[in-house]
Amino acid sequence: MGVRLRIVMGLMAGLILAGCSADYGTDQHGQKVPAxxxxxxxxxxxYWAEWCAPCRxxxxxxNHLAEEGKSKGFRVLGVNFDGLRDAxxxxxxxxxxxxYTVLADDPAPRYSLPRSEALPVTYIVDPEGKLREQLLGEQTATGLQARLSALREEKQ
Structure with a gap:
């Protein structure tokens, strides 16, 4: 195999692998969310919507959970159910x-999240990108922190 062909194949493989960790699009402030x-x-x-009273x-x-997550190694992300974008x-x-960060692009395909017609719905995804929990209905910071702790224990 020629040197040029190896270089081209190496570059293509790198681009394919880079696609696996593609950025998450933008947030509610129009800022890029890097992978x-x-x-x-x-x-x-x-997932939330303006018309959803339990979401509100x-x-x-x-917000409280997101603040806790900064020191405890997890992130809270929001996604608007109605697909609102930009302004x-x-x-x-x-x-x-x-x-907390609200993603303009739905991450459901990235993590194979099942679509829920009920709101609010919260998903917990592990560091390998595997869906670990789907929680329907209104959540509390304490309850979510307990679920995260239990799931982390299972992984060890």
């Missing part, structure tokens, strides 16, 4: 007081 900032961590992914009620709990996503997130 390196989320990959390899426990993720709590919550749990956002302060998720609409920013406006809705601000109106509800969301302080």
């Amino acid at each position: 390196a900032s989320l990959d390899g961590q426990w993720l709590v992914i919550n 009620k749990e956002i302060p709990e998720l 609409d996503l920013a406006k809705a997130s601000q109106a509800l007081g969301v302080q």
Whole structure:
């Protein structure tokens, strides 16, 4: 095999592998969310909508959990169920007081998350990107922290 062909094949393999850790798109502020900032961590992914009363009620709990996660090695992410983007996503997130990252692009395909027609719904994904838990209904920071702790224990 020629040197050039090996180089081209190596570059193609690198590009394919890089696609596996593609960035997460943008957040509610229009900022890029790099894969390196989320990959390899426990993720709590919550789907919400402006019209969902339990979603509105749990956002302060998720804000608290997100703050805890900074020192405990996990991240809280939000996803708008209605697919809001750009200024609409920013406006809705601000109106509800969301302080954690809200992804403009749905990460469901990345983690094979099942679609839920009920809201709110929260998924816990492990550092390898495997869905570990689907929780329907309103969650509390304490309850989610307990689930995370239990799942982490199982992995050890």
